[in-house]
Amino acid sequence: MNVLQRLWPRTLVGQILLAAALALGLAQTVNFVLLLRSIETQAIGQASAFAGGRLIFVASDDRRAQRMQRRADRPPQRRGGEGVRRRNSTLFSSTPPAVAGESQPDAALRIMDAARQNDVQFQAVRVTLADRADVPPPMRRRDGPQAGLRDRLRPGAAPARRSLVVSAQLGSGQWVSTASALPQRGAPVIGWLIGQTLILYLAILLPLAFIAHRVTRPLRTLTGRANAFSAESVHAPLAEKGPEDIRNLIAAINAMEGRVTALIGEKDVMLGAIGHDLKTPLAALRVRIESVDDDEERERMAASIDEMVGILDDILVLARLGRSGEALRRTDLTALTETVVAEFVDRGGAATLADASGLVIADIRPVLIRRALRNLIGNALKYGGVARVHVARDRGSVCVTIDDDGPGIDQAAIETMFEPFVRAEASRNRATGGSGLGLTIARAIARQHGGAVTLVNRPGGGLTARLSLPG
């Protein structure tokens, strides 16, 4: 079963070819059986004609001898009575020789007809297809010239294994019998048939493979296209090539791609409009709160407004990440991390950057990576009190690790931390602020770079966030 599953072709081309090969094989098998049967019939026909001819000759010879004896008025001379006429390998007997085998009535009728045409009357004819070993030795001794002849003509040919035994009852009631070997069946025919089958396979499967390949090539193109589809890179529509069904499919996918791109474009326009429209009243509010005399109250209002703006920015960044338009640039990752750490230090955060060993440079989108680092370091400070940051190069990738001294995260909940709007505190209260999108954005940014963000509880306590990027 397993083997069958492994051998079963998975591709369309493979399945088409397998179906064609199976159908061809079946047809060739039927062909083969029919061919073998017709060869058999032909061989029996030939052998029985040969044996029949010999019997007819013996019978007419016998009749002539009797006539001459009658004219000479001599008592009929028994020539051997029951016995063999050596020259013709024929056997005279009062009863037909019992030979086990397959009776061939059609051949018997044909011999009767042939005898009648030669003025010989057989009262009965029996034709039996038997193993050559079962044929009585006197008949087998020379059961047909073709045996010896064939051996001489085709030295490699297999010796005959079957003989046709023909017995005919003469007018006198006596039976005369002879045998004729049948050529060994099969061997050359099978070789020929295999050759034919191979040629057929080549003639049919090769063009079929070509056509199937031509049909599936656009399918493969479509697959690659669908895999690579992203709203940020706009491709020209695929050329409609190939058979009509495929062309229709390509046209449909092109149209769908257009609709998807239009939808994403609409989403971006809408989000941009929302961002702009919300920021305008927020900006107005931000200006107006300056007239609040209570400093503490005013600072709180400003903080709330800043938080709203932060959430709005997070949502906009996440929604537009695919088309940020920022190019990859060779960037000093240590300097970038240093800049982010300094932002937190200036605001009183306990963030430190370990001295990097050597330059750590990577092709990144600095604005996005800065945002990812800001989110990760901000989380460490918020939930873990400190952020010990380390930048390193590690076998084909660069990574920034951020250790905190917080309580860590329940191992089972780590993956859900990356989901939007999930916060570490179970109550989901907003005491700690933020949009709940920080990790989601950091991971999305890392993945957009072909990297990853992971969270690991350290054995000694505390959480380690790790941003790794190809570099």
Add this chain to the structure above:
Amino acid sequence: MSGRPHLLLIDDETSIRDPLARYLERQGFRVTEAESAASGRSALGAYGIDLVLLDIMMPGEDGLSLTRHIRAHGEMPVILLTARSEETDRIVGLEMGADDYVVKPFSPRELVARIKTILRRAAQGVRVESGDSTDYRFAGWTLKTAEQELYAADGTLVPISSGEYRLIEALVQRPGQVLSRDQLLDLTQGREAGPFDRAIDNQISRLRKKIEVDPKNPVLIKTVWGGGYRLATEVRTG
């Protein structure tokens, strides 16, 4: 410039323009309001304006186009107000010749601080080749002013904060010159130093980490005894 500086505030949003104008007036500015680029243009012709506050996204002619117009006709400082924080907008704005930009919603206090810095710089005549995105090259480093970015000799971007940018910009504009902490604070943040102000020293040490081969023995940004810093290398522009 004498008496109250005259600001021209161009923004199509009344809800921002009105309270901001009143706030700025309370801060000692004279403010003329305009609700579109067109009326802003006529106000520019009618009054002696010291500084323009300009919204980028406006119906009709936008702020960037008006910035280009203003820059083509003189040295008047421009601060752009933008609702979009995207990098490209900022770069385009600065390339058009804007002196600074603030992202909405902004803190009006911070806006005032920036206005004062720019006005002081304009008064001192230190506004450098307005509008052109001058690049400074020193000791293999390139400082691009439009992008506010620092590049190493092999083209690698070395990210710096905006404070570090203003500091290195002040230094490369005055190579060899000794700049005191007070001068640097004034040039970069438009404020005076407190008695224990370490902001400049912190930023210098961060900059050294990024550009010096050995930050402990700096050869580019030298400390001068008696309080100050000096860029000890040649600077080429262009």
